[in-house]
Amino acid sequence: MQKLMQDLSRNKAIYLMVLPMVLYYVIFKYFPMYGSIIAFKDFSVSKGILGSPWTGLENFQAFFDSIYFWRVIRNTLLISVYQLVFGFPAPIILAILLNEIRKKTFKSIVQTVSYLPHFISLVVICGLILDFTSRDGIVSTIIEWLGGERSTLLGSADNFRSIFVTSGIWQELGWSSIIFLAALSGINPELYEAARVDGAGRFRQMWSITLPGLVPIIMILLILRIGGMMDIGFEKIILLYNPNTYETADVISSFVYRKGIAEGQDYSFTSAVGLFQAVINFVLLIGANWFSRRVSGNRLW
Amino acid sequence: MxxxxxxxxxxxxxxxxxxxxxxxxxxxxxxxxxxxxxxxxxxxxxxxxxxxxxxxxxLEAYERVLANPNIFSGYRNTLFILVFGTALNLLLTAMGAYGLSRKFMLRKPIMIGIIFTMYFTGGLIPTYLLVNNWLGWGNSMLALIVPAAISTWNLIIMRTSFEAIPESLIESAKIDGSGEFGILLRIVLPLSMPVIAVMILYYGVGHWNSWFNAMLFIRDRELFPLQLILREILVQNDTSAMQLGDAMGDQQGIRESIKYATIMVATLPILFVYPFLQRFFVKGVMIGAVKE
Known part of the structure; x- marks a missing residue:
């Protein structure tokens, strides 16, 4: 304690500088964590957090028993798995292919173009998605060319998840590839030289040099992905879904938003749902980190 | 070869x-x-x-979009949030990042406390109650600026970049009698212009694109940022503000054109500046990718 006081007076200016930041995290990150205890209460705004009566695990029980429980869990996990299976490898493949392009200008044109959609606002992107998948939209037209039928694609629950995941890949493919390109630029060119001398072809080089060079960053991102399995952001969901598609579109976070803020004000119940999601995510993250540390030696901490 | x-x-x-x-x-x-x-x-x-x-x-659709007062007020509000929000972002992030790049006793616990919030959050509802009910920022621009004051990711990028500045420079400034604030202002920031550009762009684009907090907290249409106006037009299909005098039969026709023109008016600024700024954006990812 005395040492701390000494440090406080010696580094007064530093403490003064980090103070606003610390306050920010305490108020806007840690206070809501403390506020999550309303998940164990029957909270009402007038009584406040401390004044509201405890209800134990009642709100969690209500969520597990509700007809929505399996629906939101299933949708959240399915969208996550689709994103993992299709969305995760895509930028890796793009980075490897970009790495093989010899013409510098062509490479930088492809990069510039492919990063662009990342900067377009979600509202505009969703406006485009709704327009292109409408009855007269270009996606419908292409489906008709291919022998399918024209329809308002987002009017039916069948298509929601594929449209959600595909458009997400379209928007983030290029941007997500940057981190892999950064890792590739760190690979020693002499490795390729040596491989060529040993008679390795292009594919063999990609397989034996490029891909292994990416493994550490792939593992790190995979851990983060798995730690976010239960967390599908609600912003894009609530821009694209409608009551007809709730069946396949409603995920945990959009459910929390709808029941807690948009339609009802069931703060305790939805806090319980949110807390459930946060805890599962955290456990998944720790588990994935532990597993990766054991198996590949790569870890977040 | x-x-x-x-x-x-x-x-x-x-x-x-x-x-x-x-x-x-x-x-x-x-x-x-x-x-x-x-x-x-x-x-x-x-x-x-x-x-x-x-x-x-x-060009009729463009005329109608530009004559729509909501688009104008949306642009005005978004610019307000962009300027003041980004200024606050830079102030808090730069001070915090510099502090965290220096040695002091509580550095490690503070850093752990910050990293933890990347992996565990209090969630939407308590945050909503905090801002809306307890801080009383409902229908106020404060609700769009202060809760977004620091992005942990950006903070880490900035700290990483500050740590690359040679310790000897800072030590010699100290010997010359500079305080920490002086060192930050006169030595660290001038040497960190690229990362500051990255920060302005990341935070700026974030404010420009943000809409959800405005939907949560802002009730007064006069205060709607551009993205919220866009949501009405593009997602909720409400073009009525630009179609007051139209006969029933004409409405559907011009509605589509209005939507496209709206997208253009709201996206052109990004499309114009993007090619010139692209390399800065990429730089941010590169700094962020450096492992600790």
Missing amino acids: IKRTVSDRLFDWTNAALMLLLIVVTLYPFYHVIMASLSDSNRLIAHQGLLAGPLGFN
């Missing part, structure tokens, strides 16, 4: 073709919007599918 084999060349051509396809698939939607926004609305509504060029030429 080693001789290229047939399979080598085949691979290069396939690769180039794939990349061209990627360019087309990425750019076509934007091309479509530009062409459709310039098209004659009656011909556009009768048309299905891809557009090679504009169908006729008509």
